[in-house]
Amino acid sequence: MIRLDKAGLLAAILLSACSSLPTRAKHDLIGMGRADLIACAGVPDNRETLPDGEVLEWRQDQQVQGPLTIKTPLSFEMDLGGHGTCHMVARIRAGVVSQVEYTGPSATLAGPYAACRSLVLACEKRPRVAQ
Numbered sequence: 336m337i338r339l340d341k342a343g344l345l346a347a348i349l350l351s352a353c354s355s356l357p358t359r360a361k362h363d364l365i366g367m368g369r370a371d372l373i374a375c376a377g378v379p380d381n382r383e384t385l386p387d388g389e390v391l392e393w394r395q396d397q398q399v400q401g402p403l404t405i406k407t408p409l410s411f412e413m414d415l416g417g418h419g420t421c422h423m424v425a426r427i428r429a430g431v432v433s434q435v436e437y438t439g440p441s442a443t444l445a446g447p448y449a450a451c452r453s454l455v456l457a458c459e460k461r462p463r464v465a466q
Contacts, residue, residue, distance in 0.1 A: 357421075357448035360455035361435045367458070369427050375458035376423070388428040393454050395421045395439075419450030 364372065372391070373379065379391035397420070419439070426434040437451045 355446070356459055357437060357451040357455050360459050361437075364425065364432050364435050364455070364458060367432045369430050369432070371461075372425060372427075372432055372458065375461050376425075376454060379425075388426065388433070391425045391427060393423045393425075395423075395450065395454050421448070421451035421454060423451060423454045 369391075376393055380394040381392040383390045383392075422438045424436045424438060425432050437448050439450070
């Protein structure tokens with residue numbers, strides 16, 4: 336019984352890590368320079384110039400599958416958790432990130448923004464430089 340409790344705790348930690356990373360990135364990326372954002376997130380898929388700056392959008396349109404799929408010998412398959420995609424939208428003002436939002440049906444069993452994890456992973460793992 337102890338093994339199940341540890342396994343359950345480990346699963347909860349892993350699932351929360353998938354959805355908490357994009358949530359943290361919404362705050363951690365604020366103040367990052369435009370060039371640094373592009374260096375870690377990649378070249379944006381769309382760009383819109385505004386009078387006070389610009390909006391950059393990254394699209395992760397490949398379906399991210401939920402973490403639990405059950406298959407049986409009779410070709411019965413059940414997927415627990417949603418399939419999601421994610422679009423990350425960053426507003427740039429005066430050359431720095433002022434806002435980060437996520438759009439798209441990104442909910443999976445791992446959390447509401449789990450499909451967005453791949454868009455921000457490199458930015459969250461980059462070394463922090465004191466300014």
